[in-house]
Amino acid sequence: MKxxxxxxxxxxxxxxxxxGVIALVVxxxxxDDEEAKEPSIEEVIETSVDIPEVTTNLxxxxxxxxxxxxxxxxxxxxxxxxxxxFQVNNIIIEELSEVKAEELQGKKGKEFIxxxxxxxxxxxxxxxxxxxxxITSMMIQ
Numbered sequence: 001m002k003x004x005x006x007x008x009x010x011x012x013x014x015x016x017x018x019x020g021v022i023a024l025v026v027x028x029x030x031x032d033d034e035e036a037k038e039p040s041i042e043e044v045i046e047t048s049v050d051i052p053e054v055t056t057n058l059x060x061x062x063x064x065x066x067x068x069x070x071x072x073x074x075x076x077x078x079x080x081x082x083x084x085x086f087q088v089n090n091i092i093i094e095e096l097s098e099v100k101a102e103e104l105q106g107k108k109g110k111e112f113i114x115x116x117x118x119x120x121x122x123x124x125x126x127x128x129x130x131x132x133x134x135i136t137s138m139m140i141q
Contacts, residue, residue: 044071046075046078047071047072047073047074047075047077047078048069048070048071048072048078049069049070049072049078049081049082049085050067050068050069050136051067051068051069051070051085051088051089051092052067053065053066053067053137054066054067054089054092054093054096056092056093056096056097057097058096058097058099058100058101058104058140059097059098059099059100060100060101060102062100062101062140062141063140063141064096064101064104064138064139064140064141065137065138065139065141066092066096066135066137066138066139067135067136067137067138068092068117068133068134068135068136069133069134069136070088070117070118070121070130070132070133070134071130071131071132071133071134072128072129072130072131073128073129073130073131074127074128076127076128077125077127077128077129077130078128079127080125080126080127080128081121081125081130084121084124084125087121087124088117088121088124091117091120091121091124092117095113095116095117095120096113099113101140104138104140110135110138113135114132114133114134114135115133117133118130118132118133121133
């Protein structure tokens with residue numbers, strides 16, 4: 001009789017433990033999905049820095065006027081990026097001076113310059129990261 005009660009109690013304890021572990025895994029899984037959601041437009045604006053229009057020569061002896069909005073992952077990263085604006089401008093001028101006007105034509109050219117600026121500027125960042133670089137205006141002459 002004692003062995004039977006002990007066996008039933010053990011089975012119940014193991015069952016309750018398994019149900020608890022499964023519930024914990026399900027709760028953690030769903031909470032991770034909520035964190036992975038895209039930020040609202042207010043959050044994007046709150047953590048973004050406007051880079052004023054930069055005018056520089058391209059490799060092909062044309063010149064470009066271009067401005068950006070850079071989205072960071074936090075307010076601290078935004079503050080750091082605002083302090084590093086001169087370094088970001090330097091990166092933009094250096095990278096554009098190595099590109100021909102033809103290479104900036106079309107969607108691929110714009111994506112290339114956005115990606116390049118993001119990677120180079122992220123190498124400077126100590127407080128957070130740059131999530132996305134947007135071209136807000138661009139004119140090649």
